[in-house]
Amino acid sequence: xxxxxxxxxxxxxxxxxxxxxxxxxxxxxxRAVFKHLCALALLGAGGLIAVAPAFAAENPVRWTxxxxxWSTQQQAFDTFVDSGDVTDRGLQGGLNRSGWTAxxxxxxxxKSYNVDLRAVARYLYSNAGVDFLKTATLNYxxxxxxxxxxxxALRSAIIKDSMDGTISSIGIMRxxxxxxxxxxxxxxxxxxxxxxxxxxxxxxxxxxxxFLPARIQASQMPDPFLDK
Numbered sequence: 001x002x003x004x005x006x007x008x009x010x011x012x013x014x015x016x017x018x019x020x021x022x023x024x025x026x027x028x029x030x031r032a033v034f035k036h037l038c039a040l041a042l043l044g045a046g047g048l049i050a051v052a053p054a055f056a057a058e059n060p061v062r063w064t065x066x067x068x069x070w071s072t073q074q075q076a077f078d079t080f081v082d083s084g085d086v087t088d089r090g091l092q093g094g095l096n097r098s099g100w101t102a103x104x105x106x107x108x109x110x111k112s113y114n115v116d117l118r119a120v121a122r123y124l125y126s127n128a129g130v131d132f133l134k135t136a137t138l139n140y141x142x143x144x145x146x147x148x149x150x151x152x153a154l155r156s157a158i159i160k161d162s163m164d165g166t167i168s169s170i171g172i173m174r175x176x177x178x179x180x181x182x183x184x185x186x187x188x189x190x191x192x193x194x195x196x197x198x199x200x201x202x203x204x205x206x207x208x209x210x211f212l213p214a215r216i217q218a219s220q221m222p223d224p225f226l227d228k
Contacts, residue, residue, distance in 0.1 A: 056074070056174065056175070056176065056177065057074060057173075057176040057177065057178055057179045057180060058073060058074060058179060059071040059072060059073055059074070059143075059179040059180075060072070060074055060077065060173045060174075060176050060179065060180055061077075061090065061091075061094065061180060061181075061182055061205065062143055062179060062180065062181040062182065063090045063093065063094060063182055064181065064182060064183055064184055065093070065184065070089065070090035070093075071090065071179070072088045072090040072091045072094070073088070074173070074174060076088035076090075076091050077091065077109075077170065077173060078170070078174075080102075080106060080109075081106055081109050081110050081170045084102070084103070084106055086102065094204070094205060094206050095206065097200055097204055098200055098201075098204045098205075098206040098207050099195070099196065099199045099200030099201030099202070099203075099204055099207055100201060100206070100207060100210070104210075105206050105207075105210060108169060108209075108210030108211075109168070109169040109170045109173075109206075109209060109210060110168065110169075110170060111168060111169070111213070112166045112167070112168045112171075112213075113166065113167050113168065113213045113214060113216075113217040114165060114166055114217070115162050115165065115166065115167045115216065115217050115220060116162075116165070116220060116222060117159070117162045117163055117165065118222075118223070119220035119221055119222040119223070120158065120159060120162045120167070120216060120220055121159050121162075122220075122221040122222075122223065123216070123219045123220055123221040124155045124158060124159065125155075126221060128219070129155075129219070129221075130151060132190075132215075132219070133150070133151040133154050133155055134150070134151055135188045135190075136154060136187075136188060136190075136208070136212075137150030137151065137153075137154055138185075138188065139182060139183045139184075139185045139186070139187055140180055140181070140182050140183070140187060140205060140208075141153075141180060141181060141183075142178045142179070142180055142181070143178065143179040143180060143181040144178065144179070145178075149178075153176065153177055153178060153180075154176075156175070156177055157172050157173070157175035157176045157177065158172055158175070158216060160175035161174070161175045162216075167213045167216060167217065168213055169209040169210055169212055169213055171213075172209075172212060172213065173209065182205050186202075186203035187203055187204060187205050187207070187208045188208070189201070189202050189203060189204070189207050189208045189211055190208075190211065190215055191207070191211040191215075194211065195207060195211075
């Protein structure tokens with residue numbers, strides 16, 4: 001079978017015991033790969049290529065404050081969004097510096113927005129989208145590459161989360177392909193009129209995450225001919 005120029009070899013009828021845990025796990029992986037290839041073919045039809053990351057960040061935020069560095073694991077963010085419990089001191093500090101209450105940040109990170117995958121990708125590959133990604137990752141960027149792959153990493157996370165037709169702050173964070181570091185300095189929240197000027201609401205990382213999916217939803221670039 002050919003998908004987007006790739007050839008998928010036929011699967012053996014019963015590579016492992018049918019119904020076994022190993023069989024179910026292998027089948028799930030195959031389905032995930034197939035879904036990704038279909039998405040690539042779909043984006044290719046619109047002249048776009050997007051690659052979902054093969055790895056997920058273990059520490060989506062490495063906070064830097066006054067020379068000290070603290071890494072917050074993805075599990076701590078998941079626990080916070082799912083239950084409201086704060087189990088990590090770095091996350092607690094981030095919440096304290098966010099300009100919002102923990103309840104407001106939790107609700108914002110969990111909120112889901114409807115998007116079109118092709119329209120999102122089209123925006124993120126446009127000049128305006130690239131400028132947005134560059135600005136967004138000036139102080140928040142991949143830990144090891146120190147910014148050289150910032151645009152690609154954030155773009156892939158957003159596109160990955162958009163593949164099911166919805167997007168959220170926590171979903172984008174889960175899609176990061178590598179650990180990210182937050183340097184000291186303001187984050188470009190880009191929520192004029194919705195955050196209180198001259199406060200952390202307009203400069204903090206968690207506030208940026210809260211507004212990010214709404215920004216992406218509003219910036220989508222649908223094609224009047226392809227997106228019908």
